[in-house]
Amino acid sequence: MILSMIIEYMGVKEINGSIIVLDGVKDLSFEETVVIHLDNGQERSGRVVQIEGERAVIQVFEGVKGISLTNTRTRLLGHPVEMPLSTELLGRILDGAGRPNDGLGDIFPEKRRDINGTPINPVSRVYPRNFISTGISSIDCLMTLIRGQKLPIFSGSGMRHNELAAQIVRQARIADDSDTDFAIVFAAMGVKNDVADYFRRSFEDSGVLNRVVMFLNLSNDPIIERILTPRCALTAAEYLAFDRGMQILVIMTDMTSYAEALREFSASKGEIPGRKGYPGYLYSDLASIYERAGMIKSSRGSVTQIPILTMPNDDITHPVPDLTGYITEGQIVLDRTLDSGGIYPPVSPLPSLSRLMKDGIGDGFTRADHSAVANQLFACYARVQEARSLASVIGEEELSPNDKKLIEFGRLFDNKFINQGYLENRTIDQTLDLGWELLSVLPREELDRIDDKMLEGHYNPDNQ
């Protein structure tokens, strides 16, 4: 029998926001997990976030409500916050701190890992270049998703980002591989119960529910626990991908709620705020989440992330979307005007971008003309915007013939190319042919991004 001395610390010295302060603590380590027993039988968990000698500042995940200076006994567990890992995770529903809450009992762990993970060595990364077909024209053609990429959806409240994410999950196919070892890790942070339920049902409808791990921290769940949720989810994703060789798609929603939880915690700790009250380390903190996507040399698995965030007041310069855009490899931006015009998915092409696209498309990946078509569509759509703003001043009638054609192209582009059914799955060939069909509306001189040889093959103004 191993004799271990379990020391419990009675009471706390200070309570403030989401943190408690203990004094006289011996032998503790930074980021160590603690368990707090309340006299009424409740149990809470937390972790050490700052140490000054024997004084320990502890972040309480479930909140400090009901804690007094005397009614607690706190025990140190001797290790950082860990996540139990096993392939049994597939098909399970867990809470925001990685504990099962679907009533199916505990997970028998094969290993446990620190949820903070460790950074992937840049030289061990495999540069991602496998095209994932989502069957959605705007994404496949203009902001192609690549396996191992992190491509967030920038949305706003009330827009149909959840449908879009669900459609991607249902239709996503890795072009050159069989789908055998495909699985989804879903992390909900501060979303409504309805949203979590919507995702559960859509996973069920597309028959993937037994290949999904769900981490749910809903809007009425403890706020500080939200800081753990993406880390638990990504620890599970990394395990399934890199230890088990699976292709993992991680959906995280809503990153804005996550950042707000971080802000709340930072404020209660009395840290100096940066922009809009968010802590100065928000960039590093978000990076420690987003950078856990990719592929590595020693495993055939991959982690692809689609984080969803709502831009407060649709403002793309808000710190959360802004810093996210600097870390992720592109973004899919949804647009309120398109959405209210009934266009689904309301993907706004101009601010959207996929940074990894250039090396994952073209001959051998999608089709030789892909990059030229995408570039030309972007360039023409940018001109459509100019023509539209001119039309709003002088009226469409007064426009030059070329501008009128641009307006017509813009209308078709919105309604036929971007707009597509929730159940409609277009192949990349269909998408690119549709692109050519639209470009053929325009006079040939307007197409300045495509060389003559390609135009010969595809440009066909009579085919209207």
Place this chain on the structure above:
Amino acid sequence: MDNLIFGINGPVITLLGDTGLSLMEMVYVGKDKLVGEVIGINERETTVQVYENTTGLHPGEEVIGTGNPLCATLGPGILSNIFDGIERPLKDIEAISGDFISRGVTVPSLDEHREWNVTLTVNVGDKLSSGVIYATCPETPVITHKCIVPPALSGIVEQVKPNGKYRINDTVVTLRDDKGRLHELSLCHKWPIRTPRPTAKRLYAKAPLVTGQRIIDTLFPVAKGGTAAIPGGFGTGKTMTQHQLAKWCDADIIIYIGCGERGNEMSQVLEEFSNLIDPKSGRPMTDRTSLIANTSNMPVAAREASIYTGITLAEYYRDMGYHVAIMADSTSRWAEALREISGRLEEMPAEEGFPAYLPSRLSEFYERAGLVESLGGNQGSVTIIGAVSPQGSDFSEPVTQNTKRFTRCFWALDKSLAYARHYPAINWTSSYSEYLSDLSQWYKSNVSEDFLDCRARITQVLQEENKLMEIVKLIGADILPDDQKLVIETARVIRVGFLQQNAYHKEDTYVPLSKQLMMMRIILYLHRSVQAVLATGIPISRIISLGLFDKLIRMKYEIPNDKPKAQDDYFTQIDNALKTL
């Protein structure tokens, strides 16, 4: 005396009492021997920033001083290598800890076992002063490494080893200084990264860093030894522009610092640079490149150090007489690392939470650029090209504003250009270069007498267009008189045909100055010729229908880079086409 950890707050730890450590001293923290640096001392406590993750550290663990500031090891083996922010080779870390970086990995910065083919260039009895070359070895097939006597050391050669194979720590020369002490010189030495390496004198920049990118070389050139900033919101192509510059600029050596950026981007750089054959040498780019990768999820204190490590490596090669270009992507992440550490120290913040010393740190960094004569009499330069990632794409934020004060070249990336996929998305109205007058003599004697006149004409057309566009936006272009329509057409040719450049096109990715000049001449020739035709009363719509403007837009793809005669062909074609009217 044992120094024990008292407090831990993220990457910052504190020790109580008089520790005997000195400011900026490098220390080993805890039983895992994490690398740290002393950043604050007062009579009550000493503050240390730790370059690795501090999870699991206990108060009471020991902190051991090394007696030295944080140093970079300088010697052969830096090129073709990839390091983290404190010059630990990532490939060696991979060999020890696998695909994920674990803590407390100690590896030497440079390979200690590799043997270099060394040629000694001094003899017994020679008097050597700092900066003098005493040995050379081929570091890569294109770069000869020159071992130089470290600054502040001089003396008379007492012993010299014969030419042959040596490892970096083998002594090859022994010096006796004027106090009679012996100094052993090996192939490498250490230098504190936060101290600029001394030089004999700074020289006036007189040659441009030729990049092959038209908007930079022609409109906003940077000098060898100059400083340039590339600010831009996300997705505007900062990284892409830096990659293009790193690949094509005519510096001898490239130091690429990935400071707080994406991991996949670094693996792309690695892959692309090793596959890209440098046209000048016929060898892969990696032969003259060193990468420093401290990605955004790697420890924040090491991110702060990565910029200094990079510039120290650059200065070292400068002292050998090479022209070095540094790409720092992104200096905003470095500034944020400063802010993060400063916040942990509870310092009084200035603007937007950044510490009050942000401007002085930025200026210290950019002042380490320059064209210099080294202590050994070699001429070399360090050019700094720093990307800036302004929060919310707002150029009035502190990092952009302060960078603007200390750099002389400003390539402002524009969101609306990037949205229209006009790359490089450098805005020609808000960008500037202060080097133009310094470099005018060079352009006159090395390219052509009329280069700057052409440039002036091109910018004039763009400015006129800019003014006209305000009217066009209100009432449409149809209403303008023909001569103004011509300005709009010519400006379109300049924007799409000249300023926009396709990095993925074989001919267009790099364009020599001679072709840049020729393209400008052809565009201006068309402009003048059409002006003459308009004067005869022929309407511009007929001229446009000839397709000449669209032809010039495509000329960047159609004129081969090595064909100097194309100019006359185009002149003739323009003349013939206009004659038909």
